[in-house]
Amino acid sequence: GAGVSQSPSNKVTEKGKDVELRCDPISGHTALYWYRQSLGQGLEFLIYFQGNSAPDKSGLPSDRFSAERTGGSVSTLTIQRTQQEDSAVYLCASSHGSSYGYTFGSGTRLTVV
Amino acid sequence: AQKVTQAQTEISVVEKEDVTLDCVYETRDTTYYLFWYKQPPSGELVFLIRRNSFDEQNEISGRYSWNFQKSTSSFNFTITASQVVDSAVYFCALSAPTSAGGYNKLIFGAGTRLAVHP
Numbered sequence: 385g386a387g388v389s390q391s392p393s394n395k396v397t398e399k400g401k402d403v404e405l406r407c408d409p410i411s412g413h414t415a416l417y418w419y420r421q422s423l424g425q426g427l428e429f430l431i432y433f434q435g436n437s438a439p440d441k442s443g444l445p446s447d448r449f450s451a452e453r454t455g456g457s458v459s460t461l462t463i464q465r466t467q468q469e470d471s472a473v474y475l476c477a478s479s480h481g482s483s484y485g486y487t488f489g490s491g492t493r494l495t496v497v
Numbered sequence: 498a499q500k501v502t503q504a505q506t507e508i509s510v511v512e513k514e515d516v517t518l519d520c521v522y523e524t525r526d527t528t529y530y531l532f533w534y535k536q537p538p539s540g541e542l543v544f545l546i547r548r549n550s551f552d553e554q555n556e557i558s559g560r561y562s563w564n565f566q567k568s569t570s571s572f573n574f575t576i577t578a579s580q581v582v583d584s585a586v587y588f589c590a591l592s593a594p595t596s597a598g599g600y601n602k603l604i605f606g607a608g609t610r611l612a613v614h615p
Contacts, residue, residue, distance in 0.1 A: 417602065417603075419603075419605075425607075426588070426605050426606065426607040426608055427588065427590075427603075427605040429602040429603070429604070432602055440602065442602075443602065473540065475542065477542075485532065485544040485547050486532075486544065486603060487544065488534075488541060488542035488543075488544075489541070490539070490540060490541045491540055491541070
């Protein structure tokens with residue numbers, strides 16, 4: 385597609401439920417990243433996929449968070465047993481390679497009530 | 498360890514003023530990339546510039562200019578003759594190599610919120 389597409393744009397969920405956030409990167413981009421931006425905070429790295437290499441999961445805050453990237457394209461970030469502190473905007477980005485400019489999606493605003 | 502510091506939390510200017518956003522970075526690597534992103538109220542992060550550590554030439558793009566100084570580990574961003582549409586949060590970021598030889602995550606500063614008033 386022309387840009388990085390994320391869905392849903394907004395998600396309200398009850399504490400304890402699982403959620404799935406989707407990212408559709410720019411066609412042909414081999415690198416895909418997930419970041420989290422909490423209210424009034426900076427951008428926190430979560431996970432990075434590059435081609436067929438093992439993902440860099442070093443930013444995932446707990447084992448309730450996981451992500452996969454199928455067929456080198458679409459990625460899903462899953463948060464299990466959501467907590468209120470998970471409330472944030474989850475941003476996805478893609479690039480040709482990790483040293484190039486990253487193109488970000490509009491994000492998914494997650495609210496855990 | 499890598500770190501990016503944007504000491505200015507918020508800046509408020511009147512239209513047509515020039516404004517400089519500061520960015521100081523820390524890395525032990527000799528090869529790295531620096532970035533600036535703009536986040537308007539719509540929320541999407543917009544890529545502005547990428548600069549590699551071997552290129553210290555200043556860059557100008559319209560009303561935007563960037564001053565990269567390795568001696569002070571700074572990569573400052575100046576907007577000349579600011580406009581209301583420049584109101585946004587601006588993030589400076591650093592990408593450093595991994596032990597495997599590639600680059601991965603962008604390390605962001607906390608951002609500077611710029612408000613340009615008519």
